[in-house]
Amino acid sequence: VNRASSATGEVKGHYLNVTAGTMEDMYERAEFAKELGSVIVMIDLVIGYTAIQSMAKWARRNDMILHPHRAGNSTYSRQKNHGMNFRAICKWMRMAGVDHIHAGTVVGKLEGDPLMIKGFDDTLLSERTPQSL
Structure with a gap:
């Protein structure tokens, strides 16, 4: 990444996926990513909400x-x-403390109806979630 940034003069980034079978392994991988100078670590949703938090x-x-x-x-x-x-x-991801998640697009692999994608964006960007029982 540093070499690509130097060669192009552009800011480059990467998301190192630290997903593993145990929390200990994920923490170890995340520490390694930090040592490499990464500012972002990635996990898979399938690790579960407790592990995400x-x-x-x-x-x-x-x-x-x-x-x-x-x-x-x-x-x-x-x-x-x-x-x-x-x-x-x-909503769960916001409550769990994640920083960002891909909300989808109107074309491509995560495609969806434009209003549906807007709804995801609104949910992710809202500062307050109204109570609706």
């Missing part, structure tokens, strides 16, 4: 950005009759 706390303590990858997302969000809307996942 643990990594978010680690990222805060280490002044790093946490980005969850949506790996596996379509297995529970693309079903029309059951599953979970990504808007709920957006």
Whole structure:
């Protein structure tokens, strides 16, 4: 990354995926990413919400950005009759302490209806979530 930045004069970045089978391994990988000078670590959604929150706390303590990858997302969000809307996942990720997540686009692999994507963006960017029981 540093070589590419030097060669082009552009700012380059990378997201090192630290997902592993245990929290100990994820912390070790995240420490390695930090030693390399990375400012962002990535995890996969499929590690679970408790592990995501643990990594978010680690990222805060280490002044790093946490980005969850949506790996596996379509297995529970693309079903029309059951599953979970990504808007709920957006809220959970905010509550868990992640810094950013790919909300999707109107074309491509994470495609969706423009209003649906706008809804995801609104959920992620809202400063306050109104109570609606």
